Amino acid sequence: MILASTLTTNLAILVLAGFIGFVVISKVPNTLHTPLMSGTNAIHGIVLLGGLLVVGASGNGTFNKIILVIAIAFGTINVVGGFLVTDRMLEMFKSKPKAAAKDDAPAGDRDGKGPAQ
Amino acid sequence: MILGTFLQDQSFLDVLYIIAFGLFIQGLRGLSGPTTAVRGNRIAALGMTIAIVATLLNKFEGNWGLIVLGVALGAAVGIPAARQVKMTAMPQMVALFNGVGGGAVFLISWSEFRLTDGFTGVATYITVFSLFAAIVGSVSFWGSNIAFGKLQEIIPGRPISFGSAQQIVNLVLLILALAAGIDIAAGNHSEAIFVGLLVCSALLGNAVVLPIGGADMPVVISLLNAFTGLSAAATGIALDNTALIVAGMIVGASGTILTNLMATAMNRSIPAIVAGGFGGGGAVEGAEGAGEHAGTVKSTSAADAAIQLAYASRVVIVPGYGMAVAQAQHAVRELTKELEKRQVEVSYAIHPVAGRMPGHMNVLLAEADVPYDQLKEMDDANPEFQRTDVSLVIGANDVTNPAAKNTPSSPIYGMPILEVSDSHSVIVIKRSMNPGFAGIENELYYDPKTAMLFGDAKSAVSEITAELGEL
Numbered sequence: 001m002i003l004a005s006t007l008t009t010n011l012a013i014l015v016l017a018g019f020i021g022f023v024v025i026s027k028v029p030n031t032l033h034t035p036l037m038s039g040t041n042a043i044h045g046i047v048l049l050g051g052l053l054v055v056g057a058s059g060n061g062t063f064n065k066i067i068l069v070i071a072i073a074f075g076t077i078n079v080v081g082g083f084l085v086t087d088r089m090l091e092m093f094k095s096k097p098k099a100a101a102k103d104d105a106p107a108g109d110r111d112g113k114g115p116a117q
Numbered sequence: 118m119i120l121g122t123f124l125q126d127q128s129f130l131d132v133l134y135i136i137a138f139g140l141f142i143q144g145l146r147g148l149s150g151p152t153t154a155v156r157g158n159r160i161a162a163l164g165m166t167i168a169i170v171a172t173l174l175n176k177f178e179g180n181w182g183l184i185v186l187g188v189a190l191g192a193a194v195g196i197p198a199a200r201q202v203k204m205t206a207m208p209q210m211v212a213l214f215n216g217v218g219g220g221a222v223f224l225i226s227w228s229e230f231r232l233t234d235g236f237t238g239v240a241t242y243i244t245v246f247s248l249f250a251a252i253v254g255s256v257s258f259w260g261s262n263i264a265f266g267k268l269q270e271i272i273p274g275r276p277i278s279f280g281s282a283q284q285i286v287n288l289v290l291l292i293l294a295l296a297a298g299i300d301i302a303a304g305n306h307s308e309a310i311f312v313g314l315l316v317c318s319a320l321l322g323n324a325v326v327l328p329i330g331g332a333d334m335p336v337v338i339s340l341l342n343a344f345t346g347l348s349a350a351a352t353g354i355a356l357d358n359t360a361l362i363v364a365g366m367i368v369g370a371s372g373t374i375l376t377n378l379m380a381t382a383m384n385r386s387i388p389a390i391v392a393g394g395f396g397g398g399g400a401v402e403g404a405e406g407a408g409e410h411a412g413t414v415k416s417t418s419a420a421d422a423a424i425q426l427a428y429a430s431r432v433v434i435v436p437g438y439g440m441a442v443a444q445a446q447h448a449v450r451e452l453t454k455e456l457e458k459r460q461v462e463v464s465y466a467i468h469p470v471a472g473r474m475p476g477h478m479n480v481l482l483a484e485a486d487v488p489y490d491q492l493k494e495m496d497d498a499n500p501e502f503q504r505t506d507v508s509l510v511i512g513a514n515d516v517t518n519p520a521a522k523n524t525p526s527s528p529i530y531g532m533p534i535l536e537v538s539d540s541h542s543v544i545v546i547k548r549s550m551n552p553g554f555a556g557i558e559n560e561l562y563y564d565p566k567t568a569m570l571f572g573d574a575k576s577a578v579s580e581i582t583a584e585l586g587e588l
Contacts (some may be wrong), residue, residue: 007242014362017363023366024374030469033479034207035477038210038211038376039148043165045216049361051187054225061231064231069190072188073189073223075216076190078195087162089207093155093483093489
């Protein structure tokens with residue numbers, strides 16, 4: 001009984017999360033689809049938690065330990081790499097108005113002086 | 118039973134997990150606009166940190182050494198990779214990160230199997246979800262690695278397949294993996310069966326992605342992304358962890374939406390793409406087409422192209438994967454600045470599947486500081502071509518191919534394209550007459566108003582800019 005109710009609760013969470021996902025993601029514009037993909041990619045790195053949970057179990061043999069260390073390493077690559085690379089991409093989008101203004105201003109000056117001379 | 122051990126008294130932990138997935142959702146909401154997106158990503162990263170800390174707080178027994186070792190290894194690989202990867206190589210990077218996620222999923226499932234002596238005394242539904250995670254995670258891991266190999270050009274981009282037997286091979290592998298899963302769920306505790314399940318899934322992942330042509334890679338990556346998400350959600354149900362369920366499912370939903378969008382933008386169904394082989398037949402037809410057309414291609418020089426551009430009043434730049442490969446985005450930006458000094462109106466027309474992942478061109482042009490409002494999506498760009506003097510196609514191919522509109526026998530017939538042939542004249546910068554990633558000949562190049570400028574996108578664009586300066 002207890003297991004069954006855990007299952008149904010978790011399935012309910014699963015279904016609701018699916019709908020929330022559809023609603024939230026539908027609002028992301030085409031322009032941001034690459035960062036979206038790499039951002040959601042980072043989020044599924046949450047499987048790292050699974051590795052952390054399972055590694056705590058006692059009586060691991062050497063082979064189990066190897067598998068789990070690899071799993072944790074994979075999960076960490078997924079999470080850390082995913083968020084960092086997404087941040088790098090998004091910074092370029094965000095800082096554009098400012099950066100463009102900064103870059104353009106000196107470039108404009110230089111170009112402006114060029115023809116004037 | 119390991120789950121029992123983990124589930125002791127975790128109300129506090131549950132609250133932390135709820136906060137974590139709340140932050141994921143809030144973070145993703147931020148991605149709806151370029152100004153809020155950085156913050157959104159950081160909010161999601163904060164949620165992840167909370168979820169990880171909560172899990173570590175819950176550790177009842179040691180093995181900290183293993184955790185530190187795993188995290189250190191992962192960080193040592195992941196951080197430099199993320200810091201150094203070029204924006205042009207982003208599709209490969211995403212494929213790789215996606216793959217390791219899938220890898221973690223199937224390894225976790227495997228160790229659960231071992232720790233419980235083949236799911237002995239584990240509720241059937243937990244076994245079923247673990248097995249689902251093992252199969253899907255393994256398919257995603259191997260599929261993503263193949264996608265990475267193709268994008269990195271370690272493996273040829275052309276479809277590699279068993280021909281007509283491909284579908285049967287895939288089906289047999291899927292049935293074998295499922296049969297192994299059913300056997301285990303029915304109470305077989307043999308590890309050999311579980312390893313067999315992993316091997317069949319691994320072969321399936323290879324067999325599904327190898328025959329898929331490079332042009333379909335955006336779809337494949339986003340489909341595999343959805344797969345990894347779903348397998349993470351399944352792991353969450355098996356481990357009774359709400360943060361995993363919610364995060365995994367949201368990624369599953371996101372991947373599904375993107376996959377659908379991509380498939381629509383290519384006018385192809387997802388099953389047709391997964392069935393693969395696209396591009397193989399097209400390449401043969403293309404080869405014949407090249408024979409017929411040969412000799413009618415007009416080529417131009419950087420100097421002539423510069424003159425043509427300088428006297429235009431409206432120029433549309435159509436970037437494609439060639440621009441990415443040549444790292445030409447900064448050179449293109451310089452050319453744009455030079456043209457704008459001459460009062461030429463410049464905008465960029467971006468096809469939804471230009472490049473190797475959705476939105477790839479936008480990222481590259483953002484990197485080169487191209488203003489946001491100059492980037493036009495396909496539906497806004499197409500009506501404008503008729504009043505465009507020169508369309509400058511830089512390394513884009515299939516997304517401009519009029520065969521998609523005019524030739525019902527073409528493999529890409531029906532795919533929405535950027536209608537550059539509506540403009541008064543077209544300049545195409547391309548390395549050679551080789552067909553594109555889809556392996557299809559492009560009629561546009563034989564159009565009398567098209568001039569080809571052969572060369573590397575970056576040097577060709579820089580030469581045009583230099584010539585413009587001398588005019």
